[in-house]
Amino acid sequence: MPTSIVHRTASISKRVDKGKTCPACLRPLAQCICGTTVAFAPAVRILILQHPQERYKLLSSAMLAHLALKGSVLRVGLSWKNLAHALGEEADAEKWAVLFLKGIKEPSRKIEMFSPKNRLLPITSHFSGIIVIDGSWKQAKATWWRNPWLLKLNRITLNPDHPSLRGQSKRHGLATIEAIALALDCLGENVATGASLRKQYEELIVRPNAALVRRQSRVPARRRKFRGAAPASSPTPTVGRPISSPP
Numbered sequence: 001m002p003t004s005i006v007h008r009t010a011s012i013s014k015r016v017d018k019g020k021t022c023p024a025c026l027r028p029l030a031q032c033i034c035g036t037t038v039a040f041a042p043a044v045r046i047l048i049l050q051h052p053q054e055r056y057k058l059l060s061s062a063m064l065a066h067l068a069l070k071g072s073v074l075r076v077g078l079s080w081k082n083l084a085h086a087l088g089e090e091a092d093a094e095k096w097a098v099l100f101l102k103g104i105k106e107p108s109r110k111i112e113m114f115s116p117k118n119r120l121l122p123i124t125s126h127f128s129g130i131i132v133i134d135g136s137w138k139q140a141k142a143t144w145w146r147n148p149w150l151l152k153l154n155r156i157t158l159n160p161d162h163p164s165l166r167g168q169s170k171r172h173g174l175a176t177i178e179a180i181a182l183a184l185d186c187l188g189e190n191v192a193t194g195a196s197l198r199k200q201y202e203e204l205i206v207r208p209n210a211a212l213v214r215r216q217s218r219v220p221a222r223r224r225k226f227r228g229a230a231p232a233s234s235p236t237p238t239v240g241r242p243i244s245s246p247p
Contacts, residue, residue: 051135061177097154111186
């Protein structure tokens with residue numbers, strides 16, 4: 001009686017082996033980015049709210065973005081009381097904005113900004129800080145709704161004119177570091193900052209994990225996850241632990 005033959009593809013892990021991880025950058029020891037990251041000091045501060053399950057993802061870009069942006073804050077958790085609690089210091093919420101994916105009203109624009117009451121703001125608006133949610137679509141939606149104070153902030157919507165360096169489930173999907181780079185570009189930061197963020201993500205994370213990137217690019221869109229700008233809607237987080245920003 002003939003036996004059926006099942007063809008199996010080699011398993012490619014999406015996560016970092018915690019036993020073989022750099023304790024500082026949380027990358028695999030063979031891909032440690034400590035000492036290789038080029039840091040910039042943008043005028044706009046960046047606050048990254050990372051879902052706990054994202055910390056050890058091989059393609060996660062949150063830590064790289066944090067190390068490459070002086071003054072940035074990376075918080076790992078699910079919920080915080082308010083902006084000051086998440087940031088670890090007092091802040092004027094009216095001067096902060098959160099990246100928010102909902103679609104652009106005017107397709108010719110790369111960026112649109114809205115007030116908490118959904119009033120379109122002039123492109124010349126200046127913010128002292130930007131909040132970026134790092135997680136899958138489901139995780140980001142949970143973070144959004146478990147932190148109602150986010151609804152009281154200005155919102156920034158991005159309309160990238162280039163594809164992500166890795167597969168995304170939505171046309172406007174970007175990795176966290178790519179979303180930050182585009183936002184900084186559009187807000188008038190030195191273009192060298194955004195260009196460097198993209199280059200470092202490609203060279204330090206995407207290329208070393210090319211096999212995983214290729215595999216995820218072949219996954220049907222409905223099964224892929226998003227890691228980048230916050231969607232319009234995403235668990236109550238346990239209070240996140242601050243990770244000190246680079247000098």
